[in-house]
Amino acid sequence: xxxxxxxNLLDDEGWQLVVKAGRRRSATYGFLARLYRVEVxxxxxxxxxxxxxxxxxxxxxxxxxxxxxxxxxxxxxxGMELELRIDYVRAFIGDGTDGTSAAYPFESVYxxxxxxxxxxxxxxxxxxxxxEGLNKCEDWHDDEDHLxxxxxxxxxxCDKMADAVEANDEARAFELLATQNGFLNAHLxxxxxxxxxxxxxxxxxxxxxxxASLTEGYLEMEQELLEELVSDETEEDxxxxxAATDGGTHE
Numbered sequence: 251x252x253x254x255x256x257x258n259l260l261d262d263e264g265w266q267l268v269v270k271a272g273r274r275r276s277a278t279y280g281f282l283a284r285l286y287r288v289e290v291x292x293x294x295x296x297x298x299x300x301x302x303x304x305x306x307x308x309x310x311x312x313x314x315x316x317x318x319x320x321x322x323x324x325x326x327x328x329g330m331e332l333e334l335r336i337d338y339v340r341a342f343i344g345d346g347t348d349g350t351s352a353a354y355p356f357e358s359v360y361x362x363x364x365x366x367x368x369x370x371x372x373x374x375x376x377x378x379x380x381x382e383g384l385n386k387c388e389d390w391h392d393d394e395d396h397l398x399x400x401x402x403x404x405x406x407x408c409d410k411m412a413d414a415v416e417a418n419d420e421a422r423a424f425e426l427l428a429t430q431n432g433f434l435n436a437h438l439x440x441x442x443x444x445x446x447x448x449x450x451x452x453x454x455x456x457x458x459x460x461x462a463s464l465t466e467g468y469l470e471m472e473q474e475l476l477e478e479l480v481s482d483e484t485e486e487d488x489x490x491x492x493a494a495t496d497g498g499t500h501e
Contacts, residue, residue: 279405280401286398286401286461287398290331309468315461315466316464319460341452344452353452354445355397357371358370384403407426407430407433411430431476449462
């Protein structure tokens with residue numbers, strides 16, 4: 251990961267905005283991770299139908315995704331849970347006979363020559379998780395380069411950065427920003443857009459088609475944000491992007 255020097259460019263109010271944006275970014279990563287981790291169950295479906303999504307985020311793909319998700323969730327509830335369970339299997343599991351029948355949510359599938367699971371990408375992300383003191387949860391039975399786990403790692407980093415700011419540890423906060431930037435580019439933006447393209451082709455419901463666009467758009471915004479924040483040339487503008495970009499809220 252690249253080194254980021256701590257600075258005193260932000261005043262107390264600026265750092266408060268950093269914390270607020272970090273928590274919002276964490277919530278968005280958590281929201282996306284939940285949708286990829288497992289099928290939508292009855293409880294989560296009711297939560298989704300109560301959510302209100304932003305109309306304008308500043309990113310066309312995100313706006314497209316939120317519109318598709320909102321339109322789908324506005325439909326009658328009857329039969330929706332079953333429809334979503336079927337679509338989850340169609341989009342992410344397929345028939346399991348090859349690497350092309352579904353949008354398999356594993357980095358190795360999209361980055362290895364033979365499109366196989368448990369390849370170099372899995373080993374790389376596992377080493378990164380461990381470097382931040384994380385170990386595999388007992389209830390997680392899938393590969394460590396599953397998209398849900400990679401998104402949850404970004405969620406973890408966002409929260410840890412906000413914690414560091416609240417503890418007045420600016421050096422650690424900037425270090426965590428660098429870690430986020432490196433992980434995003436090396437282990438999310440390198441393959442997720444390809445998977446999202448497959449999702450749009452395979453999914454039938456507006457929720458999963460919308461999720462593909464929402465995810466791709468959010469990663470675009472995150473890439474722009476983090477590249478600015480770790481750039482020496484834009485340090486003087488650090489307060490603005492930290493406070494301004496959080497991907498919207500889900501209430």
